[in-house]
Amino acid sequence: MGGCASTSNVLAGQLFNIPVSGTHAHSWVMSFDSEIEAFRAYAEIMPKNCVLLVDTYDITQGIKNAITVGLEMKERGEHLAAIRIDSGDLSWRAIEARKMLDEAGLFDTGIVLSNDLDEYTIKSIKDSGAKVTSWGVGTKLATAYDQPALGGVYKLAAKRKGDGPWEDCVKVSGQAAKLTVPGVLDVRRYYHESGLLAGDMVFDINKGVALEYIVDPADELRQKDLKGKRFVTLLEPLARGGKVVLKEEYRDAMIAQAYCKEQLATLDESQKRILNPHSYPVGLEYGLFHRRRKLVSELLGLSK
Structure with a gap:
């Protein structure tokens, strides 16, 4: 890869x-x-x-x-x-x-x-x-020489009882980077007319996308309008009911490598610089961003 x-x-x-x-x-x-x-x-x-x-x-x-x-x-x-x-x-x-x-x-x-x-x-x-x-x-x-460990934790984003409705889960932390995103999540990838990537949107599949607008969860001043742009939904299931359900073609290393090359070609050259690359826009769907903010306020007792 x-x-x-x-x-x-x-x-x-x-x-x-x-x-x-x-x-x-x-x-x-x-x-x-x-x-x-x-x-x-x-x-x-x-x-x-x-x-x-x-x-x-x-x-x-x-x-x-x-x-x-x-x-x-x-x-x-x-x-x-x-x-x-x-x-x-x-x-x-x-x-x-x-x-x-x-x-x-x-x-x-x-x-x-x-x-x-x-x-x-x-x-x-x-x-x-x-x-x-x-x-x-x-x-x-x-050996992943410059970053030998990849930090990761398991957190709940949503829960439900039986076939009941999904309930949001959010973990509040003293560090903004550790604040989780609630909901049953997926990712939309948007493209410019030129074929280059425009940005990624994290959204809740049960709530849909009310506004094609993303907000950077780490800096709400960083926002981007993606309205009207072509998009694809990215996430594919790996396992269901304890069984691997990933499509067979996705398991082939050479097909995966070819896909990786195709996707890299859709990045702007400024985003592929080794030194000081231009950041790629990734954010929460506008409604999801504000829903998370409301949940955090309620958990901290800040809402009126």
Whole structure:
């Protein structure tokens, strides 16, 4: 879902139909008497997907050895897919490696970078002008490096007895961020005529939408009129009566990834900036916002 085109995890590839790719390890090179022997052996067993890791010892010499093997493969009608750099100044190394590969005539041999990459490092390398074919992102993606825990709590938003009417539930807290939203909730996503997203509305399905107007629950001065815009309702049931009812097509990882890409394309570019992105409008339906305010006032004994 995060945008990866393939995985080095063979089990993940088998279970979720994700394309599998990868390179040899440093230990492969170290198990041979010389680096170039290791490269030749790997090229022999992987002639159609040969990516050589060049930084086990000296990176510059590693690139030279990879070029030697790449030219040998070219003579056999084969192709050195890429070299991989896993240490050092990745930006500078990638630029130098591209020069060396091009000077040797290996114009279609790509460059793979890895080593604790994240979105900030990748952007910096791209901005430097380095021509990188693919990025090996591992540690900082798999571990949620900058936010290892996702806080979440279970709260009631509505309750009912048997088939009786739903009753609102709201938890009042000393922190505005922990004040819950009452009702049986769903989300409408609104679109501009251009196809770009206009905003999301949280609403109570039992009350409907009286006014297509949203209010930011954290700042009531932030409001947006969504009247007349096209919308879709987002939430799908996962389970009912103890059984999974999610549609089969939603369980396919590649379909989910394609959907994610489609949705990202509907965000304005200003909202996709890595640094200081423009905030995306999300709010409570106007009537729901004021209903919650009234409930809180009643619970705190502030209503007249």
